[in-house]
Amino acid sequence: MQLDLRYIGDSILREKTKEVDVITDEIRILVRDMIETMHAKNGIGLAAPQIGSLHRIFVCLVVEETEGQRFKTETQRVYINPKIESVSEEMVGMNEGCLSIPGLYVDHIMRPKTITVSSIDLEGNKIVETITGWHARVVLHENDHLNGVLFIDRLQPKQKKMVEEEVKKIKKKIEKKQSRIRH
Numbered sequence: 117m118q119l120d121l122r123y124i125g126d127s128i129l130r131e132k133t134k135e136v137d138v139i140t141d142e143i144r145i146l147v148r149d150m151i152e153t154m155h156a157k158n159g160i161g162l163a164a165p166q167i168g169s170l171h172r173i174f175v176c177l178v179v180e181e182t183e184g185q186r187f188k189t190e191t192q193r194v195y196i197n198p199k200i201e202s203v204s205e206e207m208v209g210m211n212e213g214c215l216s217i218p219g220l221y222v223d224h225i226m227r228p229k230t231i232t233v234s235s236i237d238l239e240g241n242k243i244v245e246t247i248t249g250w251h252a253r254v255v256l257h258e259n260d261h262l263n264g265v266l267f268i269d270r271l272q273p274k275q276k277k278m279v280e281e282e283v284k285k286i287k288k289k290i291e292k293k294q295s296r297i298r299h
């Protein structure tokens with residue numbers, strides 16, 4: 117089942133999520149629906165708060181790079197209770213967008229290039245991996261969602277100023293759309 121997305125301005129996007137104790141059928145269904153929603157919205161990743169759940173879960177597609185070009189692969193991953201164990205000192209600037217902030221793309225957002233992340237998968241296996249490039253970027257972005265952080269919080273002051281107006285416009289557009297749905 118496709119789930120409704122939550123957008124910027126929705127307070128759930130600012131909440132901290134809770135760890136999953138047991139992988140129940142409810143969790144399996146949630147993950148399945150999150151994957152379906154991610155595909156339907158053409159996203160690379162989706163975190164639980166973005167569909168109104170406060171479980172510590174995100175899903176993503178593995179992004180590969182060839183000669184500077186990035187493309188989504190068919191490999192989908194589920195991260196339950198992810199923890200960023202370590203990050204490289206080396207930082208890289210890449211462009212980002214977010215399904216919860218439709219239409220906003222910002223270039224050159226600085227994040228660590230390489231990270232080590234631990235998580236459990238749907239079978240309950242613990243996975244520790246060191247990843248780099250776009251995959252690391254997606255994991256950091258989605259992991260932020262689990263802590264109530266949005267990518268616009270990661271902008272340099274100068275970048276923040278540049279997108280301020282655009283973010284306001286997006287928020288207004290969403291409010292308008294939602295009031296139409298309510299009435």
Ligand code: ZN
Nearest residue numbers: 213214215216
């Ligand atoms: Zn996002």
